[in-house]
Amino acid sequence: MSRALTDALQxxxxxxxxxxxxxxxxxxxxxxxxxxxxxxxxxMGKTTLSHALGAVLGLKYNRIQFTSDLLxxxxxxxxxxxxxxxxxxxxxxxxxxxxFSQLLLADEINRATPKSQSALLEAMEERQVTVEGETRAxxxxxxVVATQNPVNxxxxxxxPESQLDRFLMxxxxxxxxxxxxxxxxxxxxxxxxxxQLDPVLSFEELKALQQRVDQVSASRSVLDYLQRIIAFTRYxxxxxxxxxxxxxxxxxxxxxxxxxxxxxxHLLPEDIQTxxxxxxxxxxxxxxxxxxxxxxxxxxxxxxxxV
Amino acid sequence: xxxxxxxxxxxxxxxxxxxxxxxxxxxxxxxxxLGVLVIGWRWQMHRGRLPYPGKVxxxxxxxxxxxxxxxxxxxxxxxxxxxxxxxxxxLLKLLEMKARRDGYLVxxxxxxxxxVGFLFEQGLLQALYGIAVMWVITAALVSLQxxxxxxxxxxxxxxxxxxxxxxxxxxxxxFYLFFPRMSPLWSMTLQSNKAITGLSGxxxxxxxxxxxxxxELAFRVTYDDGIKPEREDLxxxxxxxxRFDGRTWRFSKNDRSVEWFPKVYQPAPDNTEARFYEIIQExxxxxxxxxxxxxxxxxxxxxxxxxxxxxxxxxxxxxxxxKGVTDPYxxxxxxxxxxxxxxxxxxxxxxxxxxxxxxxxxxAQAAGPGAFIQGVLRHFNQQDYYYTLNPLELGADDIDAFxxxxxxxxxxxxxxxxxxxxxxVGIPARVVAGYQGGEWNESEKYLTVRQFDAHAWTELWIDGxxxxxxxxxxxxxxxxxxxxxEAALQEEQSFLQGNLxxxxxxxxxxxxxSIRMELDTLNYLWHRWVLSYDRDRQxxxxxxxxxxxxxxxxxxWLAGGIxxxxxxxxxxxxxxxxxxxxxxxxxxxxxxQQAAAPLNLQQSPGDTSRNWLKRLSDQVPxxxxxxxxxxxxxxxxxxxxxxxxESETTSLIKExxxxxxxxxxxxxxxxAQKN
Numbered sequence: 013m014s015r016a017l018t019d020a021l022q023x024x025x026x027x028x029x030x031x032x033x034x035x036x037x038x039x040x041x042x043x044x045x046x047x048x049x050x051x052x053x054x055x056m057g058k059t060t061l062s063h064a065l066g067a068v069l070g071l072k073y074n075r076i077q078f079t080s081d082l083l084x085x086x087x088x089x090x091x092x093x094x095x096x097x098x099x100x101x102x103x104x105x106x107x108x109x110x111x112f113s114q115l116l117l118a119d120e121i122n123r124a125t126p127k128s129q130s131a132l133l134e135a136m137e138e139r140q141v142t143v144e145g146e147t148r149a150x151x152x153x154x155x156v157v158a159t160q161n162p163v164n165x166x167x168x169x170x171x172p173e174s175q176l177d178r179f180l181m182x183x184x185x186x187x188x189x190x191x192x193x194x195x196x197x198x199x200x201x202x203x204x205x206x207x208q209l210d211p212v213l214s215f216e217e218l219k220a221l222q223q224r225v226d227q228v229s230a231s232r233s234v235l236d237y238l239q240r241i242i243a244f245t246r247y248x249x250x251x252x253x254x255x256x257x258x259x260x261x262x263x264x265x266x267x268x269x270x271x272x273x274x275x276x277x278h279l280l281p282e283d284i285q286t287x288x289x290x291x292x293x294x295x296x297x298x299x300x301x302x303x304x305x306x307x308x309x310x311x312x313x314x315x316x317x318x319v
Numbered sequence: 320x321x322x323x324x325x326x327x328x329x330x331x332x333x334x335x336x337x338x339x340x341x342x343x344x345x346x347x348x349x350x351x352x353l354g355v356l357v358i359g360w361r362w363q364m365h366r367g368r369l370p371y372p373g374k375v376x377x378x379x380x381x382x383x384x385x386x387x388x389x390x391x392x393x394x395x396x397x398x399x400x401x402x403x404x405x406x407x408x409x410l411l412k413l414l415e416m417k418a419r420r421d422g423y424l425v426x427x428x429x430x431x432x433x434x435v436g437f438l439f440e441q442g443l444l445q446a447l448y449g450i451a452v453m454w455v456i457t458a459a460l461v462s463l464q465x466x467x468x469x470x471x472x473x474x475x476x477x478x479x480x481x482x483x484x485x486x487x488x489x490x491x492x493x494f495y496l497f498f499p500r501m502s503p504l505w506s507m508t509l510q511s512n513k514a515i516t517g518l519s520g521x522x523x524x525x526x527x528x529x530x531x532x533x534x535e536l537a538f539r540v541t542y543d544d545g546i547k548p549e550r551e552d553l554x555x556x557x558x559x560x561x562r563f564d565g566r567t568w569r570f571s572k573n574d575r576s577v578e579w580f581p582k583v584y585q586p587a588p589d590n591t592e593a594r595f596y597e598i599i600q601e602x603x604x605x606x607x608x609x610x611x612x613x614x615x616x617x618x619x620x621x622x623x624x625x626x627x628x629x630x631x632x633x634x635x636x637x638x639x640x641x642k643g644v645t646d647p648y649x650x651x652x653x654x655x656x657x658x659x660x661x662x663x664x665x666x667x668x669x670x671x672x673x674x675x676x677x678x679x680x681x682x683a684q685a686a687g688p689g690a691f692i693q694g695v696l697r698h699f700n701q702q703d704y705y706y707t708l709n710p711l712e713l714g715a716d717d718i719d720a721f722x723x724x725x726x727x728x729x730x731x732x733x734x735x736x737x738x739x740x741x742x743x744v745g746i747p748a749r750v751v752a753g754y755q756g757g758e759w760n761e762s763e764k765y766l767t768v769r770q771f772d773a774h775a776w777t778e779l780w781i782d783g784x785x786x787x788x789x790x791x792x793x794x795x796x797x798x799x800x801x802x803x804x805e806a807a808l809q810e811e812q813s814f815l816q817g818n819l820x821x822x823x824x825x826x827x828x829x830x831x832x833s834i835r836m837e838l839d840t841l842n843y844l845w846h847r848w849v850l851s852y853d854r855d856r857q858x859x860x861x862x863x864x865x866x867x868x869x870x871x872x873x874x875x876w877l878a879g880g881i882x883x884x885x886x887x888x889x890x891x892x893x894x895x896x897x898x899x900x901x902x903x904x905x906x907x908x909x910x911x912q913q914a915a916a917p918l919n920l921q922q923s924p925g926d927t928s929r930n931w932l933k934r935l936s937d938q939v940p941x942x943x944x945x946x947x948x949x950x951x952x953x954x955x956x957x958x959x960x961x962x963x964x965e966s967e968t969t970s971l972i973k974e975x976x977x978x979x980x981x982x983x984x985x986x987x988x989x990x991a992q993k994n
Binding site for chain 2: 229230231232233234247248278279280281282285311312313314315316317318
């Protein structure tokens with residue numbers, strides 16, 4: 013693993029305490045070129061994590077706080093008529109919205125109306141924005157880290173499944189452990205710490221890491237395992253519908269990125285198993301209304317690794 | 320894993336519905352309603368719109384259903400009510416069909432429901448339908464087993480089902496031929512309370528007419544020589560009705576003088592005049608059988624009465640196949656004893672005075688009994704008497720009313736009136752009820768007799784000639800005898816009036832008629848070659864085949880046949896076995912897992928090799944380093960390169976073999992220490 017990557021993880025771990033796994037997962041998500049959805053209760057460090065990610069990865073980042081009166085133009089940008097100084101003439105000039113950034117922090121995405129949500133989600137998928145008939149490409153790279161409250165909280169618009177699919181991973185942070193909480197209480201303000209973070213990765217390094225994700229080798233056996241998982245989600249009773257081919261690709265890409273972050277150049281079944289909850293749980297809907305296992309838990313228990 | 324596969328639900332519902340459909344003919348319509356309700360409910364559950372019903376809901380549903388059955392069948396225990404109970408239980412089972420286990424139960428219920436349907440109907444169409452439904456039910460069974468096949472599951476299930484049924488076919492034949500057809504060990508009569516259409520033991524004026532409105536099958540006849548018989552000879556004698564109470568003719572129950580086979584007349588082997596035939600009779604729940612004149616009993620458990628009728632020792636509750644003969648050399652009764660003469664002259668003393676006086680008048684003018692009868696027949700023929708299926712209502716003294724007022728009647732009216740008048744003038748006479756005519760099938764050379772061929776005629780005693788058959792209907796409506804009922808009723812248009820869709824109404828349309836005849840031929844062959852294979856038939860076939868009729872030999876053959884079948888199938892399976900699927904590495908891996916069984920390590924299919932080996936090495940720390948080495952090598956082998964190199968596999972397997980032995984030893988030791 014590159015030294016820069018180790019540094020980045022270390023820095024992040026200093027800000028978000030006791031969440032090594034989730035931090036590795038979110039870094040893998042960004043290395044895999046995917047968007048990240050962090051779902052948790054307010055005050056669990058979602059926003060801190062996303063800010064820290066932007067700072068450490070050296071990305072130009074913007075933040076949008078989603079509210080119920082947010083309009084698509086607030087995200088995408090708007091053309092405003094400007095008068096030429098000294099003349100009576102003028103023209104429309106496009107003022108790019110916050111979406112024109114390398115890392116977009118979409119806070120509490122499920123507080124906005126579906127109309128505004130879909131404006132962002134379209135940008136995520138197309139990596140370009142069309143405003144007033146003109147298509148504008150978004151900067152490279154373009155990541156969205158969105159946070160959302162659990163949907164059963166009041167005043168939220170749950171994202172439909174088709175749009176959840178745009179996020180490569182969905183993770184949640186959870187309460188910190190006792191010792192981590194003590195360190196948090198004794199330590200500095202997290203906001204200040206984020207401001208003091210130095211970027212440890214250059215744009216080129218990030219680009220190179222992303223390319224190395226694609227080079228992580230996947231053997232026949234591990235691809236067989238992945239396909240067994242996909243087949244299981246499609247044909248076994250219990251899910252409304254199985255994973256799409258895009259879902260399958262996402263699973264492979266995320267696993268590769270995890271393997272890279274874990275310091276390997278080849279893929280193991282363990283990589284798939286580790287990223288599985290983050291990648292598939294928001295894509296699969298239990299027909300029977302859940303039960304003891306999450307969708308990924310059922311897969312992990314049922315699909316054989318060795319055949 | 321024990322959840323019901325979603326793709327199986329449609330198969331299961333289809334199987335159950337199709338198995339239930341044949342029952343719709345004998346169950347009240349409420350059951351159809353219940354079926355629609357329950358299946359709709361289950362479908363909504365499948366779509367997630369409705370929850371599974373709770374315990375209270377289910378208990379209420381069961382109680383309501385039981386109440387419904389009790390009301391619908393008035394607490395009677397019959398085949399129908401038992402079936403209804405079973406059908407209801409099967410339907411309600413759908414509501415708690417959640418796990419795969421419940422799916423199996425529904426499959427077996429469907430199989431059983433389908434076979435219960437054969438208690439009611441055994442026709443060829445029902446059998447073909449049954450096979451089709453067997454296919455669906457078996458496909459449902461297969462679909463329950465399918466794990467990883469969504470869109471293809473339909474075609475896989477249907478293909479497997481065909482294969483399984485085909486494989487079961489030889490077994491079915493062996494069972495059909497050799498399984499002993501024992502009479503039931505229990506004495507409960509599984510008798511359907513559905514009314515059986517057919518002749519009853521008594522005849523009031525309208526009885527035969529109402530029978531003639533049905534097109535149900537009565538029996539089929541094949542002649543051994545295959546020659547089409549003359550219609551005028553086809554008087555199928557069923558019953559002799561010789562007791563009259565003023566309105567109804569009855570047969571004498573006290574006529575016990577039955578001679579049983581083989582103590583009755585048998586045609587000599589060189590007798591070329593005797594015509595042999597074979598009858599396949601539908602169930603009547605009565606003792607009597609049917610025969611032409613000069614008949615005799617040719618089989619065990621069949622007897623001949625003194626009135627020349629055939630009777631069966633047991634009531635005919637199942638389709639019965641028996642042989643008959645018409646033999647002019649069969650000696651006829653030449654004299655009546657005093658008792659018989661009195662019996663066949665008896666009349667209620669004060670009935671029908673007009674008929675009595677008119678008959679006495681005619682008899683006085685006639686030259687003898689023969690001339691008197693001719694005179695009466697001429698009277699029927701020349702005066703305006705009508706042959707009709709819908710005669711007017713008659714009051715008391717109905718023979719008087721019929722003869723002199725309404726002058727409209729069906730065969731029973733004419734036969735009854737003639738016998739009455741003959742008796743009143745001292746000629747012994749009796750009514751004979753049975754069937755007349757039938758439809759000849761030229762392609763398969765058999766005669767079909769249906770309920771509308773039911774007929775009544777008379778037999779009069781002429782000294783010197785014995786009993787002579789006289790059919791007064793022939794004097795009124797000769798078409799009835801020559802061409803059948805339809806021709807006789809052509810003017811009236813009343814043939815099968817209440818039976819609008821009966822195919823027999825459309826005999827005039829030739830293509831329809833030929834289809835009907837073809838279908839009838841198929842049904843006949845089905846009855847003759849498949850359904851009539853009963854206990855006696857089995858014994859005679861197997862007697863010829865095996866030279867033995869004991870159950871022991873039958874069972875030996877049955878067992879032998881099954882063993883041979885399974886051997887053949889086993890050989891075929893081994894021969895066609897697909898290539899070995901499990902890799903040697905996996906086999907060795909499973910052996911290693913087995914060796915560690917005494918340690919009770921938790922195992923799940925989702926375990927990776929490293930995870931499992933790590934847990935194992937926690938339990939047997941002595942082997943930690945070789946175990947972890949194997950974990951590394953397995954990962955390296957399976958996941959490092961795109962393809963698995965062959966040479967490294969062999970050396971790894973060798974290493975694993977060695978480790979397996981060690982693990983086995985250690986595992987036993989650790990397990991022993993724990994205990």
